[in-house]
Amino acid sequence: MAKGKYQKWLEDENLLLMQGWKRNGLTDEQIAHNMGISINTLNKWKRRFIQIRQALKIGREQSNFIVENALFQKAVKGHVTAQIFWLKNNWRDKYNDSQLSVEERELLKHRIKDSELDTKIKEAKLKILQSEGANAEDHLLELIEAIEKEDDKEHDTDQGINS
Template sequence: MAKGLYQKWLEDDNLTLLQGWKRNGLTDEQIAHNMGISVFTLNTWKRKYKQIRQSLKVGRETANFIVERELFQKAISGNTTAMIFWLKNNWRDKYNDSQLSPDELKLAKARSRKTNAEANIAEFKAQILKDSGSSGVELLNEYLDKLDTLAGKEVKEDGPKTDV
C-alpha cells in the first residue's frame, strides 16, 4: 500500500527539519515550497497532525527566544533604541507613549471601529446605488434600520457592552 506524503513529514528527522526551517525564519509559504506541497496542504496538515503543528510552533518560539535574547543583550549593553523598545513592550503601564488612560484608549478604539464601520456602510450604499439605482439604497436603509433597532434592543436587554 502506498505511503501518504504526509507520513514522511511525521518522521523525527523531518519534524526536526520543519522546526529548523521555522526557527530560521522561513514563512509557511517557503516551508510548503521546500516540502513540495501547497501552503493549503501545509495548513491542512497542521490542523490534522499535531506533530507537524508542534514542530512549527517550537521552531517559531525558539526564534522568538533567540531574538528576545539578542534584543535584551543590546538593551543592557546600552543600545538606546533597544532599551526603549524593550521597556515599551515589557513595562507598558509605565513606558507608554499614549497620554490616554486605559478607559480612554478603549473608547478611542471603539470610536475608530465605529467610524470604519460607518465608512464601510457608506461605501456599500454607494455601490448599491451605482449598481441598482435608488431602490437598492432604500432597501439597504430599511435593513440597516432593522439592524440598528435590533442592536438597540440587545444593549437594553444585556446592558451596554464594555468589551471594546
C-alpha cells in the same frame, strides 16, 4: 500499500527539519515549497496532524526567544533604541506613550478583566457540557457563581486601592 506523502513528514527527523526551517525564519509558504507540497496542503496537514503543527510552533517560539535575547543583550549593553523598545513593551505602566487618560486606562483594565471573566465562563461551560452531559446545568451554575464571586473580590480589591 503506498505510504501517504504526509507520513514521511511525521517522522522525527523531518519534524525537526520543519522546526529548524521555522526557527530560521522561513514562512509557511517557503516551508511548503521545501517539502514539495502546496501551502494549502501544509495548512491541511497542520490542522490534521498535531506533530506538524507543534514542530512549526516550537520553531517559531525558538526564533522569538533568540530575537528577544538579542534585543535584551543590545539593551543591556547600552543600545538606546533597544532600551526604549524593551521598556515600552515590558514595563508598559511606566513607559507607555499612550494618549489615554488615567480614567481611560482604568476603564480599559476593567474591560480586559471582564473579557477574561467571560472567557473563563465560556471555557467552563464547554468543559462541563463535554464531560457532564445531562447533569451539566447544575454544575455549570455552581461554577459560574464561584467565578463571579472571585471576580467580585478582585473588583472590591481594585476599588479599595483606587479609592
